[in-house]
Amino acid sequence: MQDIFLYNTLTRTKEKFLPLVPGKVGLYTCGPTVYNFAHIGNLRTFLFEDLLTRTLRFNGYDVQWVMNVTDVGHMTSDGDAGEDKMSVAAQRENLDPWSLARKYEDAFRFDMQRLGIHLPDVLPRATEHIEEMIRLNKTLEERGFTYETPEGLYFDTSKSSDYGKLARLRLDDQLQGARADVNVDSEKRNPQDFILWFGNKPTHIMKWDSPWGVGYPGWHIECSAMSMKYLGDTFDIHCGGNDHIPVHNTNEIAQSEAATGKTFARYWMHAAFLNLKNKENPNTKLKMSKSKGGFIQVQTLVDSGYDPIAYRYLCLQAHYRSELELAWEWLDADGKTGRADSLDTAAASLKRLYERIARAEKDNEESLSENSQFDAARIEVLNALNDDLNVPKAVGLLHTYASPRLWRAFDAVLGLDIENHAVLPAEEEAPAEIWKLVEARLEARKARDFARSDALRDEIAALGWEVADSPQGPTLKRKQ
Numbered sequence: 208m209q210d211i212f213l214y215n216t217l218t219r220t221k222e223k224f225l226p227l228v229p230g231k232v233g234l235y236t237c238g239p240t241v242y243n244f245a246h247i248g249n250l251r252t253f254l255f256e257d258l259l260t261r262t263l264r265f266n267g268y269d270v271q272w273v274m275n276v277t278d279v280g281h282m283t284s285d286g287d288a289g290e291d292k293m294s295v296a297a298q299r300e301n302l303d304p305w306s307l308a309r310k311y312e313d314a315f316r317f318d319m320q321r322l323g324i325h326l327p328d329v330l331p332r333a334t335e336h337i338e339e340m341i342r343l344n345k346t347l348e349e350r351g352f353t354y355e356t357p358e359g360l361y362f363d364t365s366k367s368s369d370y371g372k373l374a375r376l377r378l379d380d381q382l383q384g385a386r387a388d389v390n391v392d393s394e395k396r397n398p399q400d401f402i403l404w405f406g407n408k409p410t411h412i413m414k415w416d417s418p419w420g421v422g423y424p425g426w427h428i429e430c431s432a433m434s435m436k437y438l439g440d441t442f443d444i445h446c447g448g449n450d451h452i453p454v455h456n457t458n459e460i461a462q463s464e465a466a467t468g469k470t471f472a473r474y475w476m477h478a479a480f481l482n483l484k485n486k487e488n489p490n491t492k493l494k495m496s497k498s499k500g501g502f503i504q505v506q507t508l509v510d511s512g513y514d515p516i517a518y519r520y521l522c523l524q525a526h527y528r529s530e531l532e533l534a535w536e537w538l539d540a541d542g543k544t545g546r547a548d549s550l551d552t553a554a555a556s557l558k559r560l561y562e563r564i565a566r567a568e569k570d571n572e573e574s575l576s577e578n579s580q581f582d583a584a585r586i587e588v589l590n591a592l593n594d595d596l597n598v599p600k601a602v603g604l605l606h607t608y609a610s611p612r613l614w615r616a617f618d619a620v621l622g623l624d625i626e627n628h629a630v631l632p633a634e635e636e637a638p639a640e641i642w643k644l645v646e647a648r649l650e651a652r653k654a655r656d657f658a659r660s661d662a663l664r665d666e667i668a669a670l671g672w673e674v675a676d677s678p679q680g681p682t683l684k685r686k687q
């Protein structure tokens with residue numbers, strides 16, 4: 208197996224990847240909160256996770272990919288303040304929260320498919336793992352890591368010796384954070400303490416019995432309970448978007464390691480954001496967010512005339528740790544359709560790529576026809592992918608080699624669906640009167656009347672067709 212290097216947020220370095228069990232990888236990624244459609248920023252993170260999984264599989268690893276579906280407990284702030292996003296949306300849409308969750312989970316699966324993202328092996332729903340969460344909270348309680356207030360059960364971060372190691376949080380940052388958050392529970396002991404279970408919530412629409420009263424789980428405990436259920440107390444890789452570093456993933460580590468006394472995830476990988484660039488004010492970066500309205504979904508791309516794979520191709524051109532800017536221009540006031548120069552360019556170059564591959568294959572042009580050449584090029588591209596997923600470099604190399612065989616091999620990672628797209632446009636059938644002219648030209652040639660045959664060729668050309676002579680007889684092609 209080739210060496211793989213991954214940037215680990217925990218150590219802030221690129222490390223050689225060594226799985227717990229040779230040949231196997233346990234991967235957990237924070238999934239969608241299904242209170243709305245996913246926006247293409249969320250999907251950029253899921254696409255990065257798809258590329259990671261595909262790269263590991265391409266290298267021969269047996270990957271078990273688990274992604275949660277958050278259908279309860281994610282508050283309108285990423286901390287404990289505000290309301291449950293699910294109940295806010297359920298009221299807005301006049302749906303019960305379960306139907307709302309299924310509606311957006313189905314939409315999420317469809318969007319993943321439209322972007323060529325393979326679905327994870329397990330997609331556990333939070334509401335179906337309440338028992339596991341309660342059990343984990345009980346363990347934390349037994350081990351002395353919790354306390355109760357009228358709000359519910361809290362994790363006491365002062366009991367954790369290395370709280371904040373992922374984000375490298377310092378105590379003064381924590382105090383500042385607390386000052387900014389005016390909604391804090393006055394009985395909370397430390398600013399960074401967080402809810403494990405919201406108790407005393409008999410009127411909440413999604414609620415369960417627990418030793419800490421009727422209520423619902425905190426968002427962070429969901430990921431700890433589901434990841435450890437499917438992958439064990441210690442597993443290989445945990446991913447999420449950059450925004451999850453300071454709160455959500457930090458809290459997952461604290462509570463999981465407190466409960467088991469073991470390392471939780473060994474490698475932490477985080478994807479940089481997709482930002483919208485404001486056309487009128489190009490220096491303003493707008494964070495794309497579901498909660499602030501006006502966001503771009505896969506359906507927005509489709510309604511705007513883009514093949515979603517063009518967005519995938521655009522994402523492949525930026526490294527996952529670099530932010531990606533999209534200068535999106537809305538074309539209508541209600542935010543249904545829009546356009547972006549970079550997407551237009553990506554769509555056009557992807558179309559040319561498909562055509563080049565199809566034409567080269569038709570003409571039997573293969574730049575790497577020797578197996579030894581092919582193998583060397585394959586290793587070079589694989590090394591780029593294995594260098595912390597340097598997809599832009601891998602794509603650059605594939606363009607340089609221009610080998611249909613190599614493109615097809617790496618489509619297992621890139622997911623551009625070359626199989627179904629690299630087809631030449633169907634040849635148009637010429638009408639009968641053009642064929643009559645072709646026959647007349649053939650007669651003229653047989654009679655060695657070249658002046659007449661040339662004149663007929665020009666006449667055919669003037670009608671938009673090109674005639675060519677082959678050993679099987681003349682052929683007709685639409686003029687370019």
Ligand code: AMP
Pocket residue numbers: 237238239240241247248249250251252446447448449450451478479480481482494495496
């Ligand atoms: P959510 O559905 O809000 O829980 O987010 C799902 C995933 O999308 C998480 O891993 C987030 O970190 C990630 N995410 C949220 N906004 C963006 C963005 N603008 N660009 C890239 N990833 C994002």
Ligand code: ZN
Pocket residue numbers: 236237238430455
């Ligand atoms: Zn999570």
